[in-house]
Amino acid sequence: MATDLVDSDLTKKRRTESPHALPVVDFGPFLANEGCTVGDVPTAGQLKVAAQIDSIMSEHGFLFLENLGIDSQLLTSAFGAARGTFSQPEDGKAANLAPWAAATNGGYSALGAQSANRARPADLRESISTRTPRLACNDYRGTAAEFGPTADSLWGKLEDATRRFSIACALALGLPAGELDFFSRAFESHDNSALVFVHYPPCDFESGISDGSNSAGSIRVGEHADFGLFTFLFLESGAPGLQVRKAAEGEGGTLGDHKVPLDSGWIHAPGRGGGCAVVNSGALLARWTNDRWRATTHRVVVRNAEEAGEHRYSIPFFAQPDKGTTCAVHPLFVPIEQVVRYPPIAIEDFLQLKLKTLGGS
Numbered sequence: 102m103a104t105d106l107v108d109s110d111l112t113k114k115r116r117t118e119s120p121h122a123l124p125v126v127d128f129g130p131f132l133a134n135e136g137c138t139v140g141d142v143p144t145a146g147q148l149k150v151a152a153q154i155d156s157i158m159s160e161h162g163f164l165f166l167e168n169l170g171i172d173s174q175l176l177t178s179a180f181g182a183a184r185g186t187f188s189q190p191e192d193g194k195a196a197n198l199a200p201w202a203a204a205t206n207g208g209y210s211a212l213g214a215q216s217a218n219r220a221r222p223a224d225l226r227e228s229i230s231t232r233t234p235r236l237a238c239n240d241y242r243g244t245a246a247e248f249g250p251t252a253d254s255l256w257g258k259l260e261d262a263t264r265r266f267s268i269a270c271a272l273a274l275g276l277p278a279g280e281l282d283f284f285s286r287a288f289e290s291h292d293n294s295a296l297v298f299v300h301y302p303p304c305d306f307e308s309g310i311s312d313g314s315n316s317a318g319s320i321r322v323g324e325h326a327d328f329g330l331f332t333f334l335f336l337e338s339g340a341p342g343l344q345v346r347k348a349a350e351g352e353g354g355t356l357g358d359h360k361v362p363l364d365s366g367w368i369h370a371p372g373r374g375g376g377c378a379v380v381n382s383g384a385l386l387a388r389w390t391n392d393r394w395r396a397t398t399h400r401v402v403v404r405n406a407e408e409a410g411e412h413r414y415s416i417p418f419f420a421q422p423d424k425g426t427t428c429a430v431h432p433l434f435v436p437i438e439q440v441v442r443y444p445p446i447a448i449e450d451f452l453q454l455k456l457k458t459l460g461g462s
């Protein structure tokens with residue numbers, strides 16, 4: 102009897118810690134310039150991928166996307182540039198890097214400057230946020246030599262990936278053929294999106310706090326849902342710490358404060374490396390679809406002293422619709438017996454409100 106119990110506990114532990122608990126989708130059919138990526142009828146491959154995306158987004162809100170068109174060499178260079186930049190002495194970074202400002206959402210945020218969940222103290226990370234090179238506003242002073250050119254190259258690829266994934270989402274949601282650009286037309290200039298380089302330095306490990314099982318302490322990133330339409334998150338192979346919750350439990354409409362679920366419903370999502378992105382649905386996707394797809398809550402923790410002793414790097418790309426765009430629920434997402442849950446909102450107002458809740462200026 103006792104042995105059965107031990108076995109079932111172990112099996113349960115292994116299941117919750119299975120290395121790739123999130124579904125993996127091969128985005129290859131949307132990389133080709135054919136079917137709905139060029140305005141024609143979708144190919145059979147695209148329809149199949151769209152059906153997978155709908156089922157996953159409805160249930161999980163998180164997935165791994167392979168073949169997004171981002172070269173793994175470029176990502177290796179980007180992680181190298183992040184390492185080179187963040188490994189400078191602390192006072193050098195504060196003095197030499199351009200500081201982050203909510204008004205531009207660009208620049209360097211030092212350790213302890215931001216809090217993704219205001220119910221917790223500051224997050225245990227530092228970051229550099231970059232904007233599209235088309236805005237010519239990035240101030241790369243103080244970064245490693247390869248940082249700026251690498252970030253600029255990534256931007257080009259990510260803008261294309263955003264267009265393709267936006268079309269895939271429209272198809273997945275069942276929007277009519279003439280409206281498959283429903284989301285992608287909100288990304289003409291990318292003047293709100295952000296590509297961020299994040300560094301989590303080694304931290305103390307306190308059981309019951311660093312692992313997120315207490316709602317009061319600092320963790321690497323507190324519980325939050327991203328603000329935009331969706332996020333492509335790049336992680337190095339095996340990078341531990343990301344935990345996600347199923348979309349059904351998402352918090353698309355909330356701002357700033359997130360209650361901390363302390364149960365076992367967190368799914369571990371270690372990085373797959375290469376050009377594979379973790380994709381998650383943001384608050385605007387929930388608003389735009391009237392919660393047909395929800396924004397997903399996630400966080401970054403350390404589960405033991407070994408993980409706490411490691412540097413961790415991540416590169417999220419936040420696909421945030423252009424200035425001047427309004428997010429108004431499409432009638433397709435309001436069946437007869439349902440109500441419109443979110444009034445139309447100017448993207449700019451929504452994003453500024455959200456950015457201010459992060460802390461900083």
Ligand SMILES: O=C(O)CCC(=O)C(=O)O
Nearest residue numbers: 299322327343401415417
């Ligand atoms: O670093 C990560 O793995 C996640 C970061 C994140 O969720 C965010 O910056 O919004």
Ligand SMILES: [Fe+2]
Nearest residue numbers: 325326327399
């Ligand atoms: Fe996030």
